[in-house]
Amino acid sequence: HVQLVESGGGSVQAGGSLRLSCAASVYLASFDCMGWFRQGPGKEREGVANINPGSGIANYTDSVQGRFTVSQDKAKKTLYLEMNSLKPEDTAMYYCAADLRACSRIPKNRLSIWGQGTQVTVSS
DSSP states (O other): OOOOEEEEEEEEEEEOOEEEEESSSGGGGGGGGEEEEETTTTTTTTEEEEETTOOOOEEEOGGGTTEEEEEETTTTTEEEEEEOOOOOOOEEEEEEEESSOOOGSSSSOOEEOOOOOOOEEOOO
16 A cells, blocks of 8 residues: 655745655655645645656646756655745645656546645745
8 A cells, every 4th residue: 555645834934945745655666657736725736746756857837847846865765845935826735646657648637646735835
């Protein structure tokens, strides 16, 4: 039973930084796709970034490009999301997800394994 556990959320002021962690119960290379998603109040879930753990190639949604960075520590089986220059509109529950399929082959970001989420609140 594969598990993903997010941590690192919190409350910060605009312009601040947070680093989210996603600890997996298996080696990250077991997945072809891992991603960070968020769902803000009254909004639909959106993809923030995804990565192929094997190649390390990451993609970002336009609204976070240049501010957020996905990284991984393979030995610790942990995926990270470094978030800088945070804005109030980044306020959301953030989720980590993983799948055996390549990111490009997953329709509508429907990855198969999800964590429980961690809350990020950015105040102005």
